[in-house]
Amino acid sequence: MKKDPIFLILIVAFSLAIFFRFYNYNDRIYIHSDHSLFAQGAIFSAKTFSVPQIGPFAQATFFTGPWWLWILAIFYLLPFGVWSPWYFISIISLGFVFLIYIIGREIGGRWLGMVAATLAAISTAAVDNSLSLWNAAADPFLALLAIYFLIRFYKQRNPWLLFLLGFTVSLATTIHFQAILLAPMVLVALITSRPKLVYFAAVFLGLAIPMLPFLIFDLRFNWFWVKSVWIYLT
Numbered sequence: 001m002k003k004d005p006i007f008l009i010l011i012v013a014f015s016l017a018i019f020f021r022f023y024n025y026n027d028r029i030y031i032h033s034d035h036s037l038f039a040q041g042a043i044f045s046a047k048t049f050s051v052p053q054i055g056p057f058a059q060a061t062f063f064t065g066p067w068w069l070w071i072l073a074i075f076y077l078l079p080f081g082v083w084s085p086w087y088f089i090s091i092i093s094l095g096f097v098f099l100i101y102i103i104g105r106e107i108g109g110r111w112l113g114m115v116a117a118t119l120a121a122i123s124t125a126a127v128d129n130s131l132s133l134w135n136a137a138a139d140p141f142l143a144l145l146a147i148y149f150l151i152r153f154y155k156q157r158n159p160w161l162l163f164l165l166g167f168t169v170s171l172a173t174t175i176h177f178q179a180i181l182l183a184p185m186v187l188v189a190l191i192t193s194r195p196k197l198v199y200f201a202a203v204f205l206g207l208a209i210p211m212l213p214f215l216i217f218d219l220r221f222n223w224f225w226v227k228s229v230w231i232y233l234t
Contacts (some may be wrong), residue, residue, distance in 0.1 A: 002112030010101065013114070017097045017121035021090050021130045029086050034134035042072035042085060054225070055135070056215050058177050062228035066213050068135045072107045085133055092141050093130030096175050097121050099144050106151050137177045142172035143182055155160045157193065159202040165189060166206025 031039070037056060039193075045052055055064035097120045104113030120126055129137055149165040152158075166186055172179035186203055192209040193199065218225050 006110050009114050010117060013118040013121040014094070014097065016118075017094055020122065020127045021093055025090075026083075027054060029083070029131045030133065035132060038068065038072055038133050038135065039082075039085065041069050042076050043082075045069060045073035046076035053220075054213065057174075060166070060223055060228075061232045063217075064135060064177065065210065067171060067210060068175045072133070088133070089133060089137050090130045092138075093126060096126060096141050096144060099141070099148060103144065103148055106148075106155075136178070138175050139172060139179055142168055142175070142179065146172065146182050146185055150189055153189055159198045162199055163202040163206040164191060166203040167209060168206075170207040170210040174214070175178060 004121040034056075041052060041056070044050070052066040055066050055069060058064045072085040072088075075088050078084055080087060097117050100120045101113040101117035104116035106113075126140065128176045129140055146165055146168040149161050149168060153165060169179070169182045169186055172182060186207070190199060190203065216226050
């Protein structure tokens with residue numbers, strides 16, 4: 001530790017992250033409003049072994065995608081009780097701290113990564129988000145994951161990373177439409193990389209896969225989702 005003080009600081013940062021996210025846990029998690037909505041939908045899906053076709057309304061004329069309900073339902077199939085998906089969110093929040101360290105290290109070295117991780121560990125917004133179950137709780141981690149794939153693509157120019165970037169941005173958007181603000185990252189990656197045909201193919205495939213539930217839903221219900229989006233935008 002004397003030779004590597006950053007290691008000691010990171011241990012302290014992650015200890016703080018665990019403490020702030022799990023102290024007095026049962027009395028702090030959010031179980032009302034949208035959090036209850038997603039929990040009940042996921043519980044029903046897990047108990048009946050049914051697959052939700054679509055998500056809830058997005059405070060507009062159209063629906064969000066079903067991916068978040070699918071993810072939460074998977075955790076209700078595990079033997080950890082009614083709090084299972086909340087545990088998942090809190091662990092993802094710890095992953096956020098680790099991932100922001102990795103990104104900081106990629107950009108400016110280990111000291112920058114350490115500072116970023118320490119701030120993320122004690123961030124009131126990040127701590128609050130770790131106790132939430134609504135679909136917006138997925139935004140921070142998915143946004144950071146997209147940034148990581150963007151940075152790695154710049155360094156490696158691997159089409160697989162471009163696919164993962166497109167997939168992450170598209171998945172985040174179908175879960176919570178505010179994540180559409182991440183879309184320019186995909187354009188930046190293409191424009192600044194002297195794009196090849198394989199790059200466009202990787203992006204298209206990554207963006208298309210999370211959107212398939214909408215297509216399947218619309219084919220069954222007379223293009224309801226597309227029409228609803230059009231009505232909202234116009």
